[in-house]
Amino acid sequence: MSNRWSVLALILVVCCLSHLTECLASSTPRKERDALSSDICSTLANQFPGKVELPTDAEYASNLLTYYSEQEQKVHPACIISPNSTLEVSAIINSIREHNATFAIRSGGHALNAGAANIENGVTINLRAMNALTTDAAGARVYIGPGLKWTEIYARLDRLGLVIPGGRDGDVGVGGLLTGGGISFFSGRFGWACDSVDNFEVVVASGAIINANAYENSDLFQALKGGSNNFGIVTRFDVRAFPLKEFYGGQIITPEIPGVPSTVPGKIKGFADLLANRDPYAAVILNFGWTPQVTFVSTVLQYTKPGVVDPPVFAPFTHAPDPVHLIDSVRVANLSSFAAELSASPGYGSKYQWATSTFTGDEAMIITAHKLWNASISALPPGTKANWFAGVQLFPVTASQPNAFGIPNSSESSKLAVFLLIYFGYSAEEEAAITKIAQKLIADIEAAAKKAGKYNAFKYLNYAAYWQDPISAYGNLAAMREVSKVYDPSGLFQKNCPGGFKIPVL
Ligand SMILES: Cc1cc2nc3c(=O)[nH]c(=O)nc-3n(C[C@H](O)[C@H](O)[C@H](O)COP(=O)(O)OP(=O)(O)OC[C@H]3O[C@@H](n4cnc5c(N)ncnc54)[C@H](O)[C@@H]3O)c2cc1C
Structure with missing residues (x-):
């Protein structure tokens, strides 16, 4: 064997040992793969009459449109099966295993990354009917x-x-x-x-x-x-x-107006102070937003101790010298009301991506992250319709029972901030360029955090982009x-x- 062929053979062996099924699947000719998927789909259709949707069914198309991001909507499974009992899920897994078929698991369909809860030419198990x-x-x-x-x-x-x-x-x-x-x-x-x-x-x-x-x-x-x-x-x-019946909370959105002093610095300080002195009842999302029409700062505030209204820890947000509010919905309401308010966010069905990082959220580090985000705006493609948001959230406290994250309960972990970059509404032509800008922004923030001794390798899986690797940390x-x-x-x-x-x- 020539050197070239032995290298190729070695790559194939390594590939097959580490990803046997994908490797076989990718080396299986298209026609055979289609036959395999139609085989499992007809088996499932016989097993579960009326519960399997095929690409020719009207429900199949409308089902795909219920994914949140365009990327997920554009993935086309061989069939979608909707079980409504645990026994049915068990029987589906048995059939899938026996056919060595590929599959995806779908619940609410909000994961943005293509293929997270949907699968090209495989079986998508849609759990929406399991709603007891x-x-x-x-x-x-x-x-x-x-x-x-x-x-x-x-x-x-x-x-x-x-x-x-x-x-x-x-x-x-x-x-x-x-x-x-x-x-x-x-x-x-x-x-x-x-x-x-x-x-x-x-x-x-x-x-x-x-x-x-x-x-x-x-x-x-x-x-x-x-x-x-x-x-x-x-x-x-x-x-x-x-x-818990009702509690205090809502959203305040303020535009950044050229020539008018920004209230961002005071809000960053308020957020950092909250992280330094954690109040167990306080929940805050501090977001910075850029759209082609407006640059703004938004705070989502909830104080979940019943009977407490306008707590002093929220004063940097609720009593900031904002020139004007685009939205001020702060009130006392129940959980349904607050959750409904946040589900009205724009972007459903568009190209939509999140990316994340974690760092010690003191004032200096949040100012740095905000500056880097601000600087990244000028790199966006000219004339873009993209929305480009970034923000910080309080890292959840460490619970007494262990989870997979393995984050120790310490004074350091209580000061962590979750950084979230959100971008959506860009065109297919802009996608590659915008992805690079997002990757550079995250890399720049992480480099700055490392330099300042504030970096944490943790990345929240539910916020991570497809180009990140949360589980490795x-x-x-x-x-x-x-x-x-x-x-x-x-x-x-x-x-x-x-x-x-x-x-x-x-
Ligand atoms: C607009 C918006 C708002 C959000 N708000 C919040 C928030 O407030 N807090 C927060 O923490 N996150 C939030 N997220 C992130 C959210 O937690 C993730 O997108 C999450 O994965 C969505 O769950 P889903 O069931 O809707 O997603 P799906 O896309 O259905 O599933 C996501 C992943 O979970 C797997 N999965 C689903 N069900 C099961 C199951 N039963 N067993 C095993 N695996 C399963 C899927 O295979 C897939 O990989 C938000 C996301 C969006 C887009």
Whole structure:
């Protein structure tokens, strides 16, 4: 064999050993792959009459339009199957495994990255019909199906005077948010939303239906909190609830007006002060926004201690010398109302991307991040219609029960800020250039954070761009690898379910 061929052969062997299914799939001719997918789709259609949608069905097209981002809407599965019971999910996994088919798991469809919850030419398992919600007699625990959206949960719980930690935007789905982490209005008290899950009912690769909690399959319990779709399909989440009817919160949006002193510095200081002296009831998102029409600063504020209105910790935002407000919705309301307000954000169905970083959020570091974001605006393509937002959020407190993130409970971790870059509404022609600008901005912020000794490698999976690798920085990555070996020895969820963020190959 010539040198060139032996190198090629070696690459093929390494590729096949580490990604056997993808490798075989990619070396399988298109016609055969199409035959394989139509085979699994007809098997499923026979098994589950009326529950399988094919590309020729009208429901298939309308189903794709319910994904949040254009990228996900443009992925075309061979079929979409909508189970409505755990037993059906188990039977689907058995058929998929027997056919060695590829698949995706979809809950609310809000993950932005193409292929996270949808799969080209494979089987998309749409969990939206698994939407049961029950509570225990004491109102201490809520049992929720993975297909629910948070708005549907909050509406039911508001009537009972109960809440559970979940999405701040009510249109987000349960499955992705709770398996990826979840920043809620209550993260200052209870940590990531997944930290309030007491038990996961899961269908694992063998098709077995098991429970994962502090006493049973506790290794899987830890891994599922942040581990996304790497271990199985969660078919029910049992979540701790607590009583709460109404609380203080809302949004303030202020335009940046040339010649008028900006209130951004005072708001950055207010945010940094909150991080330095954490108030468990305070939730704040401080966002900086640029659109072709307006540059603005927005704050989303919630103070979840009942009866407290206009708390002093929010004074830098609520009593800032803003010249004018585009929106000021601060009020006392219930969780449904706040979640509905945030689900009215623009951008649905457009090209939409998020990217993230984490750093110690003192005033100097946030000022640096804001300056770098501001400077990046001039790099955007001339005449673009893109929206270019960036912001900081309070890092959830560390909970007593472990999760996959493995972030120690320390005075350092309580000062972390989650940085989120949001860009949407750009054209296909602009995509490559805008992606480079986003990557450079994140790289510049991380370089500045490293230089200042404020860098943290953690990246929140549910905010990460497809070009980021959040799981590689998890503190409990080694334990996740072990869990994958135990519950999925053949690697079904690593290889046949390639979408989303996977456990990095060693
Ligand atoms: C407008 C908007 C607002 C947001 N607001 C918040 C917020 O307030 N707080 C926050 O933390 N995040 C927020 N997010 C991020 C959000 O948490 C993620 O996008 C999350 O993945 C969405 O969950 P989903 O079920 O809707 O997504 P999907 O796209 O359906 O799924 C996301 C991922 O989870 C996997 N998955 C879904 N269900 C299951 C299951 N049952 N078992 C195993 N794997 C599963 C999928 O395979 C996929 O990889 C927001 C996102 C958007 C676009």
